[in-house]
Amino acid sequence: MANFIDDIPEARRETLVARTEPSVAKSSSSLVPWLLLITSVLGLAGLGIFWWLKPSPPLANAPADSATADVPPPVNPGATETTGAAIASESATIAAASPTDTPANSEPDTPNSLLGHRPYPLADASGLVTISTNAMVRLKPEVAQKVETMMTQARAAGIRLDVISGFRSLEDQEYLFFELKAERGQTTETRAEVSAPPGYSEHHTGYAVDFIDGAQPAADLNASFENTQAFGWLKENAAYYGFEMSFPKGNDQNVAYEPWHWRYVGNQESLELFYQD
Ligand SMILES: [Zn+2]
Incomplete structure (x- = not known):
């Protein structure tokens, strides 16, 4: 690691020299591509580490998030279970109620009465x-x-x-x-x-x-x-x-x-x- 770190400034110096002085660049031309490659690889690696670390704070905070995220799942299934159970029991109630309630309750109260008067068939x-x-x-x-x-x-x-x-x-x-x-x-x-x-x-x-x-x-x-x-x-x-x-x-x-x-x-x-x- 220490060698790479020491080498980088040299490589940069070389490239700078190479741009200004092509002759010098030519002399050390065999090293330049490798140094450039190493620099870029290290640079990319650095970027990679940076981007890898950048998402990691959220991931580091994830325990809290995932803790809260974990809480809803147990709650949600429970909630859906209860709503599911509620719906099931409701529909069961409706199913159980409808055969008896429909003829007994809804008919006499709502359609059968008008202003307190009940409907009557006309005699022949x-x-x-x-x-x-x-x-x-x-x-x-x-x-x-x-x-x-x-x-x-x-x-x-x-x-x-x-x-x-x-x-x-x-x-x-x-x-x-x-x-x-x-x-x-x-x-x-x-x-x-x-x-x-x-x-x-x-x-x-x-x-x-x-x-x-x-x-x-x-x-x-x-x-x-x-x-x-x-x-x-x-x-x-x-x-x-x-x-x-x-x-x-x-x-x-x-x-x-x-x-x-x-x-x-x-x-x-x-x-x-x-x-x-
Ligand atoms: Zn009368």
Whole structure:
């Protein structure tokens, strides 16, 4: 090493001399290429060492980096495992939940209700019959028969129980909901408290009726109906004929109290219609 270091200045001197004095350069010409080669080799080697050492500081720091780099790998696999497990358990939950939840939860809550009113299929109008006291009122035959008996029994007790409304078509309900809403300048929510949107009225089924008291027409279709004798009779007797009040005070559909509106739940079809939840 010491020889090489000593030789380098000489070689440089020689090359300098060789440039300035070609004759001298010629005399020592045999040494010059070798010295140049050694210089360049050493120079390249020096550069090589420099570049090799230059990346090495990062490599020297690597223990810290690789330590931190090593930490994430154990963490990452763990994380991916947990997320993987989470996804697996989620999908398992979904898979397990979907068969039962889809029919039970999503259907009744979201698509089945509108402004608190449930959708009802339209009764086949050709299968409906009118009642003896009002040719405008059409009901399912079984319901009409019960209503006739109820009116007869009530009248026997001196009470003028009657029915003002039964089956309603979509057009009937469109008028009641949209046209009256516009006429009265009501908000949608306000209208929905007292009337169902078309397709969402129990009257579509032919199983719902609006009772009145023939002795007190002022109480027709309003809350004061609860003070009539007809309502008193219904409260005591309607259940015996398969009827129940659809919208009592504080009903979970948030529909306004309607003491005059009753529905028939005396057969399987009507029960499934009104208790479809
Ligand atoms: Zn009604």
